[in-house]
Amino acid sequence: MRLHIKNGRLVDPATGKDGPGDLYIDEGKIVERVTSPQRTIDAKGLVVAPGFIDLSARLREPGFEYKATLESELDAAVAGGVTSLACPPDTDPPLDEPGLVDMLRRRALSLERARVYPVGALTTKLEGKALTEMAELAEAGCVAFSQANAPLADTQVLWRALQYAATFGFAVWLRAEDAWLAKGGVAHDGEVATRLGLPGIPGFAETIALSTILELARATGARVHVCRLSTAGAVELVRRAKAERLPVSCDVGIHHVHLCDMDLGYFDANCRLEPPLRSQRDRDALSRALADGTIDCLCSDHTPVDDDGKHLPFAEAEPGATGLELLLPLALKWGRARELSLAATLERITCRPARVLGVAAGSLAPGAPADLALFDPAAALRVTPEALKSQGKNTPFAGYELQGRVRVTVVAGNVVYEG
């Protein structure tokens, strides 16, 4: 498809360029010029940016089709301007077999929506004991290996897993949480949990685990990406590790830069998240760290949960929130609060996650894949769960007035969403 996108405001986070211009697409790539476009899109009043890259979005297939399907969630992704996403291995069965990974990739490809990059299980069945066939899984299409939210049996397994991954140069994505210190906890261990009578997960459950991970990364040389930071303490540890030039990267979820444990209110199960929403001080540290680059990128951690899973007392509710369609407006809200330029804000959801994923994306340069999001940064968006395309209606932002609506999404040169 030869496309001409005219009159748009081109924002290229890779270069920082932000100005009016036209864009041309041919054979799935951005090109200098197209003489006879098959379609012209008038992007007047819209920002034309690379499509967003989300490092964590649960598609719920295989195994959890009653919560969501590839169709509904990839529809949600492109409606949110997300053109590439990585899905965690905690499906049912978990992504620990090349056959499963292959099937998932093929199915996602056939739907011709966003690009799906599976993250493979680090251990078989995610039980945290025995390593998976990482080389086989990589060949089937896994971009990294992870335990999702499941713990490892002990530090021996962590050490060996990092050594093995380092052997092949594979990236290991880990959530830093000490399983014993976190045991039984459902909320941040602090004043709010004390008032609400909820078992707490102390902040040091994250920092202790992160210290262990960083020490082992240093010892093995493995490439580690730390998922969903939640504490100010973890930010400090990452800062020091980066100063030391350790090959470590990290991300934070959209909920943790905006919300804190006070938002639990009267036991709102939509705020039941992993990791938990922590104190205001933690939230502010995370928000600043994302701005100064200590935290590399922002992701949605999209986790659709059905009503049955959320209409339960807080501690019994399933953790997670829907988020693919809120990634852009919440990123913009964060960027405005930190007084960053649009290009700098979009970097956190385009070229930086692309770098972590190891894919050539997040750029508007000629030759780059034609994955684009055309959006109106000022358009009002009232978060209405029923109106979301995702089957997951579970969001703590219900009723919020945000800004930023995607109007057109292009993947591999094809228009996959128009709204």
Add this chain to the structure above:
Amino acid sequence: MQRNPQLNAAGELQHLLSIEGLPREVLLQILDTAESFAGVTEREVKKVPILRGKSVFNLFFEPSTRTRTTFEIAAKRLSADVINLNIAVSSQSKGESLLDTVANLSAMQADIFVVRHASSGAPYLIARHVKPHEHVVNAGDGRHAHPTQGLLDLFTIRHYKKDFSRLIVAVVGDVLHSRVARSLIHGLTTLGAPEVRVIGPQTLLPSGVESLGVRVFHDMRAGLKDCDVVVMLRLQSERMGGALLPSAQEYFKNYGLTGEKLRLARPDAIVMHPGPMNRGVEIDSTVADGPHSVILPQVTFGIAVRMAVMSIVAGN
């Protein structure tokens, strides 16, 4: 910020879920109304007709005989019909969901749900889903709140001490796991008690407990000095022998209430306990049965307080 789900648009109590967040006037209204119910037991017909024709459903997801019985007595003294539902929740057989259970009972014309549940916040979930004329009374949710116990404790303290504004109150024991402690602390701070102390080992005190407005003591003798009211919390046997506490003997030695330790409090101090007591673990028998103890009157007052709560919410 959401509106307090306990109060209706006119600021009247429609559900009793927690003492926290209730204005002083509402707490006093409940205590004053309980006062007028206290005389009902002295009559020939120990009933008033106020809830005649109303149905009170006791929904106990956590087993309890004492609390359930007092709610039943209170409801019957208000002439209500009482239906008891003991729903054992086992992790293996996940039966009907909490909300489905409530919806089914709604269909049977319930007016008041008295709910006890092991998970903090469960009554809030129920209150969000009941019909406008249905009222929820929290009989204890997880570690969060046990508001009627807190109220009867306040009633007891007011009965013996009259004025909250001069009291030093000590709450001793497993505050970490105690909904009774949380409710009482909120009530005392709302009604103006100048000093509320919590006494216990660090393992049994929750994070940031000072933010509830209390002074923390690890040394019981220091904590009991000059107290007007001593509230002993029950220590569950499950807490023993694990990583929280080594043994009942060591606990009793350091945190059990004996006559000797009680002498550090004021000579007219009262001793309270929500029950059931573990004699020899948190409290010595001589103290439990002694002249300072008001543990049995607490139980009697509990009926009047629960009558007050039900008649106030059902009328709003």
Add this chain to the structure above:
Amino acid sequence: MKLPDAEKLCEQLAAELKPRLGPKSAMIGLYTGGAWLAERLHAMLALAEPLGLMDIAFYRDDYHAQGLHHDPKRTRIPFDVNGRDLLLVDDVLYTGRTVRAAMNELFDYGRPASISLVVLADRGGRELPICAQHCGARVEVPAGMRLRLNRLAGGKLALALEPERAA
């Protein structure tokens, strides 16, 4: 408009009641106005049995519409109701609903031999078949107003008119 002197009506009622008292007589006043009146009459008549005071909050027929009224007082009846000739005392008789509630409450205490209603003022407007055996005066009350008994400093009783409070 001129209201009758409450103190004079009290004396009048006491004079009317005195010859009718017997060994089984006892008096109960209804909070708040009826209680003040009953305290005065009880003293004037020098009754043997102590005075009973009653709050009808839990027997009202408007609970479902209005809920529980604030600050109910504690009913105290320090004698056995069974077999008594009760003098039920209230300040103003109007619809009759208060008296209906009081009688229901009384019967939960026991079975009296008889109940006589004693009121300071009757303003008419009955909605139930209730009447006073002893009444101080009939008083016309203009629309939108209510008739109240007040106890002034020094204990003096006085009738007053005030605007009807919105419920």
